[in-house]
Amino acid sequence: MSIRSVKQVVQGAQIQDGAGVSLTRIIGQQVLRHLDPFLMLDFFGSDKPNEYIAGFPPHPHRGFQTVTYMLQGKMRHKDSVGNEGLIETGGLQWMNAGRGIIHEEMPEQTDGLLKGFQLWVNLPAKDKMSVPGYQDIPASEVQTVALNEEVTAKVLAGQLAGISGPVKTAKVSPLFIDIHWQAQSQVTFPVTRGHNAFIYCYEGCVSIAGQALPAGRLAVLSDGDEALLDCGTDQHLSGKAILVAAQPIGEPIVQYGPFVMNTQLEIQQALFDYQRGVLA
16 A cells, blocks of 8 residues: 655635635646646635625536535525525535536625635546536535544545445546544545545645645645545644545546537537527
């Protein structure tokens, strides 16, 4: 068994997206354009309504999947194929845009903390024009694994310690876990060899194979069989991080805003379909 080390540490870029939502873009920025099959990772977290209240009005997607994981707050989803759902604290939404979908994500709160992640996961060429799909998963369906007295992990997708995550719509089968610790502790997580993997620390500090990763940083991991984490420090005993991994697709990525295909011609077709109102 080989331990994965840290290949690259990335700090997110502060941007605005949607109708002016303030967020941190970690994957999908200049320093880390993609990490096959992951196209984008955004972290949003604010208790200032003017930084999130405008939300994400209707916008199109084609060729990939979106994952929204709510750490705190409420977000309403509606789309062009008739799906509607409310993502609340601890819940997530996994949407397959496939051949095309137009959706909106709007906060259902006017005050308080809104906090969470959105991850874009690419689709292989054979699935890019698949039928759109949607799964709305409440927090009650997400199981938590106690790794020891100090560390727990919520299994959102994939498997950990015999527990399977509730995500069923994924064309790419990722591992997505949310790790929480209350004191200093060392834990290992199996990660399939050959899969690309990253860890993003969003509270406290964690060390990966001896390299410290403070809150607000993402670590791209080398290949190997396990991720070794030393959770907590003398200054930050408790903390939280997500670990995400999946098999790379290994196909060309051509992206134009909300459309991700394999060729420029396919992007032009997506734009044409959207302009004619036949994307979805």
